[in-house]
Amino acid sequence: MTISYNWLCDYLPVKPTPEELSTILTRIGLEVESLEKFEAVKGSLAGLVIGEVLTAEKHPNADKLKLTTVNIGSGEPLHIVCGAPNVAAGQKVVVAPIGTTIYPISGEPLTMKKAKIRGEESQGMICAEDEIGLGSSHAGIMVLDPSLQPGTPASEVFKPAQDHIFEIGLTPNRMDAMSHIGVARDVCAFLNNLENTGKYQVQLPAINALPKAGTQLPVSVKIENTDACPRYTGVSITGVKVAPSPDWLKNKLTAIGVRPINNIVDITNFILHETGQPLHAFDATAIKGNEVVVKNLPQDTLFTTLDGKERKLDASDLMICNGAGEGMCIAGVFGGLHSGVTDTTQQIFLESAFFSAGGIRTTSFRHGLRTDAATRFEKGVDISNVLFALQRAADLICQLGGGKIASEIVDVYPVVKPKTHVSVTYNYIRKLSGGNYSDEKIKNILSSLGFEILSANAEGLEVAVPFSKPDISLPADIVEEVMRIDGLDNIEIPSKITISPALSAQPDPEQVKEKIADYLASNGFNEIFTNSITNSKYYPEEVLAHTVKMMNSLTVELDIMRPSMLETGLESIAHNLNRKNENLLFFEFGKTYAALEKGYGEFNHLALYLTGTKTDETWIHKSSNVDFYFLKGYVINILRQLGYQQLTWTESEDAGLQPGWEIKVKNQPVVKLGGVKPAKLKQFDIKQPVWFAVFDWDKLLQLLKKTDSFYKEIPRFPAVRRDLALVLDKQVNFAAVEAAVRGVKSPLLQGINLFDVFESEKLGANKKSYAVSFTFLDPQKTLTDKEIDAVMEKLIKAFETQLQAEIRK
Incomplete structure (x- = not known):
């Protein structure tokens, strides 16, 4: 939500500074994410003054230029060379003296300096409207009202608008703060609470008597x-x-x-x-x-x-x-x-x-x-x-x-809408908030926000909620309002916490999940969380017959609860592949849903998604692609982590996998795995093989005894690789290359890898070649070629100066 400081102050009885207002808004739950200055005219005409042209004569060395003297109200008249065709003695004009910065409509800002133009000194500029941001015309200089006094700041004449803009991070329930008057209401309530008064009220705009033309357009x-x-x-x-x-x-x-x-x-x-x-x-x-x-x-x-x-x-x-x-x-x-x-x-x-x-x-x-x-x-x-x-x-x-x-x-207005009534006790407010609010403070805060106190006693009160707060219907909502207006930062942090130990189910489902997540993360997998709501277009009619359909879908693409883990994982894979992140080991703990004969079913799963290569290429061996046996090894190891050794393998006819296999434990199917069919990959525009396994997590927990575990997050932005071939003396080892790289100290450089060593007389006597790859990554944004090239230039310079290396082209 964007709020204007000047606009907001129109409704406030006092005018805090923008910084004070920013603090107030954040304290009452309207978090200010940014506060920026707004200028209708860039620079707000700072330094520009009104001048009077005293003389305007032809430049001796240029036909289209004139030599002018201009009175700017102080000091000696300025000598200014002007090229405008309409400049003449007696005019009142806008002058940019030496040291003033102007901001043209197009082009870069320009700071005035003493200059010589065709041999004549110029001590500033007489401005056209496009040169100072007041318009687009460049036909000539601005000729102003003759009554203006030389030396008057141009900002006082044109009064360019200035403001401060708050960007507020509203939570979805705060409809009441989606307007300037709504925000002003909260600010007044805060000030009333701060000073224990009721004098601060929103200054609503007056409505004038409306001019009437009769009733000639009745509707x-x-x-x-x-x-x-x-x-x-x-x-x-x-x-x-x-x-x-x-x-x-x-x-x-x-x-x-x-x-x-x-x-x-x-x-x-x-x-x-x-x-x-x-x-x-x-x-x-x-x-x-x-x-x-x-x-x-x-x-x-x-x-x-x-x-x-x-x-x-x-x-x-x-x-x-x-x-x-x-x-x-x-x-x-x-x-x-x-x-x-x-x-x-x-x-x-x-x-x-x-x-x-x-x-x-x-x-x-x-x-x-x-x-x-x-x-x-x-x-x-x-x-x-x-x-x-x-x-x-x-x-x-x-x-x-x-x-x-x-x-x-x-x-x-056929049926007048009644106000929502909420009853709440003072003890409940104090207990839930952790704040020791007095009864009077609670009532004053609610009154300032527009709540009507219907009844009150020593235990609590009943209020009628203003229509401006449609999200409030529970006692907890009232607690939130009191906490906000008193200041969220006023809640005291307790010196001790009292808890009661509790026994968890055996085995503890969360510990089991963390144990497997820890194993996968330590083996190079990254955990993903995909949307449980997905697109019905991914599935055939026989599957859709048993899906849970959304009555009020968020978009046309998100209209059913997912019946399978595969499709949402493929969306994540496609997202990464489109950003050149092509070697992926993903796992996800998630749920699928189904429409049953009686009600709906919700089922827990662990899914694995593999695509790309097993390992990066190095000088000693080439990279190899992940395959079914690579996937199989992780599936078996996960089951072993859970204590399952005796496994039964059978072929599966799963519609999405080819080949497809099913693993049974104690004659109960617990895992399906295989390669994703090309037709399914085509739906997501994936052009490389993907291997998939899905565990029936509910069934595994039923069979389980006990375990424990951990996970880590993946970078949001893709890494970039650059290769370099170095010709070095044979006695130079790779450790020296690594030392040179460390000396560059670039936070973007995430890794270095030697993937090939080549020796030949063609390189020269006592020479060898190292092929080295460099990996770059910025966790905050996508890298540009310019940023990477700058680091590569430093690396090359380090290799050439420290190792006397020659870069092979």
Whole structure:
């Protein structure tokens, strides 16, 4: 979530510094991930002053240049050589004196220095607007108001916007903090608690009396699906002039990364980030029958959205339709192409509504439309704020767009939503939080946040939760609010911890798992964790008949619970292969799922995935690829680690493996292993063999006695290899080469390997050649050729100077 410091301060009764505010936000759980300065004009015109051109004469050595003298309000007039065709005596201009840095619209920053231009001294620059970031014109210098006084700082004349921008890492439940007013509410509550007062209140913007044009554009509203849309408000506005927004509005949006479009769209975006309430403006001429109907359209109805794409609607998609039953907008998600505001729009119908979170999220993911509005609605907006946001936006449209209200405000709210009531005891708050809060402090914090205290006694209290906090429904949620506002850093760390010893099951499943993970990790395997939700397209119909299907899938690609460990592991292998990490030994402890005759089944597994080579090539032997017998050795060793010696092998007809084998222990199948079929590899665009084994972990634990174990993480980014051939004197050994490499001391160099030694008279008398490979890796990012080349140059220089080596080309 991006928050503007200046914008936030509009709603605060006091103005902390950006650094103080950053600390406050982090203390109350709104972790500030970054705080950066924003400048509408790079450099904010620092050092630039207003000057008066006293003289402007032709340069003696250049036809297109002029010699000027400029008064900048202090000291002697500056002598400046100017090439602008419009410079003339008497003008007020922007001057960059010596030492001032200017930031052109295009190009690098430039610091003014004393210079000679065609033999004449120049003590600065008279600026055009593109040279100082105020515009794109380079037709000539800026000629300013004659009344301006020389020496006035340019920043005081043009007042370029400056701000500080907070990037807040919000947790998914904090819908209440997805707006500037919401954040301001938390800050005021913190200040009230800090000073034990109630004087700090959010300064809500005043709404002016709306200019009216009568009721010439009446629009009625009908809600057919009140579950998906419990409340809908709207108003008609006529006489609107769609135009660019004023600078103050553009600056507020630009500061938080929102691109200004026009005054109507900008106002709706402004209200979204001010209040957290999404709005939508319709061209009133598209509302046939002067009626808005909120309903669902038939399955596969075609609808063209604002981006010009024609989409097939699902019967569960909530739509905003006109009186003719035609869709105008996918409710709460995205507008329609034929009902949106255009540059010629003069009459609009402004919508502010509440849509159910679940329906919006489903529709948004189904159509791949992840809009700001959908993001708010799916987390639950404040249903009590709907009307205020509408009135606030209508006020701004009348002010900035010249509009007048042309209808009564429509507010359809069939069943008024009750507030959630939560009861909690003081002892529960203290016990769960670890904080020794007084009863009064708890009540003051909750009151400052907008909670209504319905009743209170010596034991605890019952509160009505404000609509701005739809995530709060449990006593634990109340504890979190108290902890946040008092400051998460105020919780005392206890000097001792009291625990009761407990007996674990024998054998302990976690110790068994750790023992096997430790064995695999020590043998070069890396543990992976893949998604239990996967894509149904990976599986044939006979498998899908028994899968667990997602009712509300995250995306169309994640729609079932995985029936097999193989496919999600192949996704991870493909991901690595695409990044040139080609030699892989993976293991994973995970679950598969199945739809049974009665309910659902959940099964634990250990899976092994092998591909690429067994070992890196060296000077004494070549690399060899992993194969079935390499996989078999690890499978047998794992079973031996668990105490199983007597194994029965049978051929398996597993659909994904070829060849496929099954291992039985005590006549019970516990492992399937083999090579992944080419057809399955092709699904993931994998072009090298992959070997796979899957253990029935539940069954193994049933047969087991006891064990214990450990794992380690793999690098996130791929390593890069470079080879080098060195011609050396025969008496130079490889230890000397390693010593030279260590002297370079590069953190990117992870390994060195000698993979070939060659001796021949062709190399010269008493000479030999070492072929050496170098491995580079940065755990924080992907390496570039430039970075690797820089290290290689240092290595080569070290070999040449320390070992008198010759690099073979």
